[in-house]
Amino acid sequence: MGEAKTLPAAGGGEAVGFGDAVLTIKGLVVKYNTFRGELTALGGVDLNVRRSRIIAIVGESGCGKSTLGLSIIRLLPVPPARVAGGEIHFAGKNLVELPESQMTRLRGTGLSMIFQEPLSSLDPVYTVGDQLAETIRVRDERVGKPSYGPFRVAPAPEESHRTASRLLGARLPRPRASRKYPDEAIKALREVQISDPELVAAKYPHELSGGMAQRVMIATALLEKPSILIADEPTSALDVTTQAQVLELMRELRDEIGASVLFITHDLAVAAQIADEVVVMYAGEIVEHAEAGQLFSNPMHPYTEGLLQSFPRKFKDEEKLKAIPGDVPDLRFPPSGCKFHPRCTYAFDRCRVELPLAKEVSPGHRVACFLRQ
Amino acid sequence: MPTLLGVTLITFLISRVIVPDPARTWAGFRATPAAVAALAARYHLNAPLYIQYFYYMGGLITGHWGVSPTSGRPVLSQISQYFPATVELAIAAIVITIIVGIPLGVVSALHHNGKYDHGIRFLYLAGFSSPPFFVALVIILVFGYVLNIFPTQGELSSNLAPPAHITGMYIVDSLLTGNWTDFVNSVWHIVMPATALALTVFGIVTRITRSSMLEVFQKDFVRASYAKGLAQRAVVYRHALRNALIPTTTVLGLLLGALLSGTIVVESIFLWPGIGYFALQSIENLDFPSIMGVTVLFTLSVVIANLLADVLYAVLDPRIKI
Amino acid sequence: MASTRKFQLPFDRNEAAITWRVVKSSPMTLAGAVIAVAFVALAIADVVTRDAILPYNPYALTTQLLRPPSLAHPLGTDDLGRDVLSRVLAAAPIDAEVAFSVVGVAMALGLLTGGLAGYRGGLTEEVIMRVTDIFLSFPGIVLALAIVAALGPSTLHSIFALVPVWWPTYTRLARAETLSVKSQQFIDSSRAVGQRPSYIIGHHIFPNIFPTLLVYATLDIGNVILTYSILSFIGLGAQVPTPEWGLLTVQGESYLRSYPWIPIAPALAILVVAVGFSLLGDGLRDALDPRVRGTFG
Ligand SMILES: Nc1ncnc2c1ncn2[C@@H]1O[C@H](COP(=O)(O)OP(=O)(O)O)[C@@H](O)[C@H]1O
Numbered sequence: 001m002g003e004a005k006t007l008p009a010a011g012g013g014e015a016v017g018f019g020d021a022v023l024t025i026k027g028l029v030v031k032y033n034t035f036r037g038e039l040t041a042l043g044g045v046d047l048n049v050r051r052s053r054i055i056a057i058v059g060e061s062g063c064g065k066s067t068l069g070l071s072i073i074r075l076l077p078v079p080p081a082r083v084a085g086g087e088i089h090f091a092g093k094n095l096v097e098l099p100e101s102q103m104t105r106l107r108g109t110g111l112s113m114i115f116q117e118p119l120s121s122l123d124p125v126y127t128v129g130d131q132l133a134e135t136i137r138v139r140d141e142r143v144g145k146p147s148y149g150p151f152r153v154a155p156a157p158e159e160s161h162r163t164a165s166r167l168l169g170a171r172l173p174r175p176r177a178s179r180k181y182p183d184e185a186i187k188a189l190r191e192v193q194i195s196d197p198e199l200v201a202a203k204y205p206h207e208l209s210g211g212m213a214q215r216v217m218i219a220t221a222l223l224e225k226p227s228i229l230i231a232d233e234p235t236s237a238l239d240v241t242t243q244a245q246v247l248e249l250m251r252e253l254r255d256e257i258g259a260s261v262l263f264i265t266h267d268l269a270v271a272a273q274i275a276d277e278v279v280v281m282y283a284g285e286i287v288e289h290a291e292a293g294q295l296f297s298n299p300m301h302p303y304t305e306g307l308l309q310s311f312p313r314k315f316k317d318e319e320k321l322k323a324i325p326g327d328v329p330d331l332r333f334p335p336s337g338c339k340f341h342p343r344c345t346y347a348f349d350r351c352r353v354e355l356p357l358a359k360e361v362s363p364g365h366r367v368a369c370f371l372r373q
Numbered sequence: 374m375p376t377l378l379g380v381t382l383i384t385f386l387i388s389r390v391i392v393p394d395p396a397r398t399w400a401g402f403r404a405t406p407a408a409v410a411a412l413a414a415r416y417h418l419n420a421p422l423y424i425q426y427f428y429y430m431g432g433l434i435t436g437h438w439g440v441s442p443t444s445g446r447p448v449l450s451q452i453s454q455y456f457p458a459t460v461e462l463a464i465a466a467i468v469i470t471i472i473v474g475i476p477l478g479v480v481s482a483l484h485h486n487g488k489y490d491h492g493i494r495f496l497y498l499a500g501f502s503s504p505p506f507f508v509a510l511v512i513i514l515v516f517g518y519v520l521n522i523f524p525t526q527g528e529l530s531s532n533l534a535p536p537a538h539i540t541g542m543y544i545v546d547s548l549l550t551g552n553w554t555d556f557v558n559s560v561w562h563i564v565m566p567a568t569a570l571a572l573t574v575f576g577i578v579t580r581i582t583r584s585s586m587l588e589v590f591q592k593d594f595v596r597a598s599y600a601k602g603l604a605q606r607a608v609v610y611r612h613a614l615r616n617a618l619i620p621t622t623t624v625l626g627l628l629l630g631a632l633l634s635g636t637i638v639v640e641s642i643f644l645w646p647g648i649g650y651f652a653l654q655s656i657e658n659l660d661f662p663s664i665m666g667v668t669v670l671f672t673l674s675v676v677i678a679n680l681l682a683d684v685l686y687a688v689l690d691p692r693i694k695i
Numbered sequence: 696m697a698s699t700r701k702f703q704l705p706f707d708r709n710e711a712a713i714t715w716r717v718v719k720s721s722p723m724t725l726a727g728a729v730i731a732v733a734f735v736a737l738a739i740a741d742v743v744t745r746d747a748i749l750p751y752n753p754y755a756l757t758t759q760l761l762r763p764p765s766l767a768h769p770l771g772t773d774d775l776g777r778d779v780l781s782r783v784l785a786a787a788p789i790d791a792e793v794a795f796s797v798v799g800v801a802m803a804l805g806l807l808t809g810g811l812a813g814y815r816g817g818l819t820e821e822v823i824m825r826v827t828d829i830f831l832s833f834p835g836i837v838l839a840l841a842i843v844a845a846l847g848p849s850t851l852h853s854i855f856a857l858v859p860v861w862w863p864t865y866t867r868l869a870r871a872e873t874l875s876v877k878s879q880q881f882i883d884s885s886r887a888v889g890q891r892p893s894y895i896i897g898h899h900i901f902p903n904i905f906p907t908l909l910v911y912a913t914l915d916i917g918n919v920i921l922t923y924s925i926l927s928f929i930g931l932g933a934q935v936p937t938p939e940w941g942l943l944t945v946q947g948e949s950y951l952r953s954y955p956w957i958p959i960a961p962a963l964a965i966l967v968v969a970v971g972f973s974l975l976g977d978g979l980r981d982a983l984d985p986r987v988r989g990t991f992g
């Protein structure tokens with residue numbers, strides 16, 4: 001587990017003995033209890049996350065990327081999910097065993113997560129400004145700061161007022177002209193490149209575009225300054241231009257507040273654009289983890305190799321695209337030995353019976369494959 | 374509006390077409406042939422149906438809902454005499470229903486498929502399946518006769534003078550006039566009948582709250598709210614419940630319908646001088662004009678409640694624009 | 696909903712087996728099933744044996760007036776010396792008769808109108824659904840009450856009056872189910888091979904929507920009994936001296952203070968039977984829900 005490179009030590013609170021990692025996952029096993037049998041979505045995941053890094057987690061759909069993200073912030077749907085083993089160390093605590101009350105205090109300011117569908121990640125009945133104000137209040141309550149006053153449960157939205165007046169055919173007394181939202185909320189919106197923050201703050205989520213909504217989600221994260229932001233396919237639902245802007249915001253998050261970003265994606269192009277490190281997952285296991293440049297230029301695991309070959313790169317367009325033969329395994333009945341062996345062209349006898357463990361083959365480059373050991 | 378027209382068309386059909394002998398029925402069973410003939414002429418009962426419908430609608434709108442053969446008084450004036458007591462009882466029952474029904478739905482959803490959920494589901498199924506008279510009788514027996522806590526009959530003790538008439542609702546009137554004795558006494562009287570009514574209908578609210586909470590729990594924003602660090606209480610009440618209440622408004626009409634139906638039994642048992650009591654008296658006397666009056670009143674109330682529910686829905690849900 | 700079901704008749708062996716497994720796995724559903732079966736069995740046995748299976752003749756007057764519950768009379772006797780338990784049990788046939796006729800007729804009407812609306816679409820659908828909505832906006836008891844009051848109080852008239860309360864629900868259900876079945880492929884292929892609409896309705900649509908309607912019918916048996924007993928309670932349903940639960944309750948109401956079992960026992964009987972059918976219906980609905988079926992299938 002020794003890190004070759006020396007990096008600035010992480011901000012306070014990291015567990016002793018794990019180098020400069022802000023987050024350390026050891027042997028994490030997560031199972032889903034489905035009606036057709038139990039499936040192992042994560043089969044012993046080890047991962048070190050250093051401070052101020054963007055780590056792309058890539059792999060085909062169903063390989064357990066979201067499950068990994070959700071288990072770190074402990075928002076797995078329980079049941080059917082259950083953590084069957086392993087440890088997650090963050091801020092000096094093992095999150096797997098942490099009582100819910102303490103876990104709640106870590107969410108948002110310590111660990112935060114944004115999701116693929118930004119529009120449905122916002123509560124449809126409150127304005128953007130109200131939801132940001134709520135975030136600020138939660139954050140400030142933790143450090144005992146005076147808050148911006150109570151979160152309004154029954155806002156007097158212009159829209160409802162207009163609707164009610166029209167329906168009743170009478171003009172109701174107007175509610176307070178326009179709500180004043182906390183300056184900090186407006187500032188956060190401006191930081192995520194929203195040009196007229198006051199206007200957007202007064203809007204309801206359904207009045208936003210997907211890109212706008214995702215920026216609001218990022219603004220939420222900015223307000224809380226988490227040490228780790230888990231972003232689960234945050235750009236998959238967005239168009240290319242918006243996607244680029246969101247990626248830029250992720251970089252700012254890393255550079256300005258020193259957050260680490262676990263950037264989950266199935267899109268290697270996106271990973272190549274943004275990642276400092278890349279983690280490749282297959283069938284619930286991490287098969288390769290390396291610096292981004294290293295991984296793209298020198299993939300060591302046959303699966304990574306296959307992924308890269310199936311992915312069109314402009315500068316290699318003379319090369320034929322090759323899809324990986326075979327199918328993703330059914331996680332209820334995973335293959336013996338290396339999970340990838342049925343699809344692997346290099347597989348030999350040992351691969352069929354023994355599970356390869358991840359080894360550091362060169363500094364900072366870990367691979368779980370017998371070919372490389 | 375089309376619903377209103379449709380509903381009145383059906384009450385018209387019931388009162389003029391499916392009745393074997395409309396004139397006789399409207400005049401009452403003790404009426405003389407001359408009186409029957411006079412009534413037929415007065416209400417144009419021998420005219421073609423579409424003409425009759427025209428007069429029927431005219432009567433409904435102008436407040437001529439017929440005359441009770443039993444008391445000789447206009448139906449509408451009797452209804453307005455009994456109406457306040459029912460409004461008062463219904464409001465009390467709705468308050469209890471909401472106070473009990475919504476939290477039970479939330480608890481049930483939070484313990485989805487757990488012990489509490491099963492227990493609550495059984496409770497509201499039993500509530501749905503209880504005849505209102507069963508609930509009323511058991512409540513009277515236990516709290517009225519055995520424990521002797523609450524009075525079993527009426528709106529006010531007979532030794533007290535009713536408060537000055539303002540709205541006709543004793544609780545409201547006694548409050549407005551500062552008559553504390555009457556206020557306490559009438560609140561004491563409303564507890565049992567309102568509870569009896571609420572027990573048979575709270576399931577409507579609990580069931581929809583439960584199912585819409587379960588639906589909202591699946592939404593991404595619930596997960597996102599946890600992710601930004603909200604405690605469970607805040608997520609459940611501020612976000613999930615607030616969203617779940619939107620579909621809950623759609624059962625308002627259903628709730629009022631069940632409640633008003635229940636008043637016929639409950640008011641009779643508790644001798645509560647409201648529309649339900651009046652309805653039962655009318656049934657016993659086979660006072661057809663009064664029965665139809667109550668039918669129209671209850672149905673219109675439900676139709677209006679449904680319209681209100683639409684308004685409420687739009688107010689609660691910023692996505693709806695009309 | 697119906698997407699997993701195909702050409703088979705409502706309950707082929709496999710379907711029935713899955714349904715049974717789902718029902719069996721829930722104690723509440725099982726309890727409901729037991730109550731429902733016991734109720735129907737009692738009703739049939741009572742009719743067949745002409746009250747001979749009851750402990751006492753439910754109509755026979757005796758001199759043992761207003762006796763408290765004892766071994767001989769588990770629920771005591773009423774003001775005319777009749778055995779209360781026997782009178783409560785003797786009410787099963789009439790309540791069963793009303794419930795099954797109302798639900799049966801309502802279902803048939805609903806199947807017809809709803810199937811037609813769903814299959815034909817257009818103006819037919821528009822008209823049928825408008826009328827249905829209007830009936831649905833009446834509070835159930837109030838509509839029934841007005842009709843019985845117009846026709847005159849009796850059990851037969853109660854049945855007439857209750858049908859319009861119940862058929863609209865079935866129309867809606869049948870229409871929704873028809874629409875979902877109609878959108879499936881095998882209907883298109885039947886049409887493509889030139890089968891007549893009546894054949895398609897009879898052979899494809901009805902068998903597919905029938906199970907869902909049956910589940911609702913189960914739920915409704917209890918509701919109809921409940922409503923009918925309310926009609927009887929207010930004097931518009933069964934007439935004296937028929938033993939009927941609502942009527943028995945109202946007759947015993949004045950004895951509540953001193954002889955509470957007289958009015959409470961028949962009212963409780965309604966509750967038990969209605970809860971039983973609700974539990975069973977709820978469980979069956981789960982059993983037909985593909986998400987739950989997946990658990991067992
Ligand atoms: N709620 C759930 N219930 C049952 N199985 C689930 C659930 N969520 C995910 N899974 C299973 O867990 C595995 C990993 O899923 P997921 O973490 O969503 O993968 P990814 O995000 O990489 O697409 C998949 O096989 C999926 O079918």
Ligand SMILES: [Mg+2]
Binds near residue numbers: 062065066067
């Ligand atoms: Mg995913």
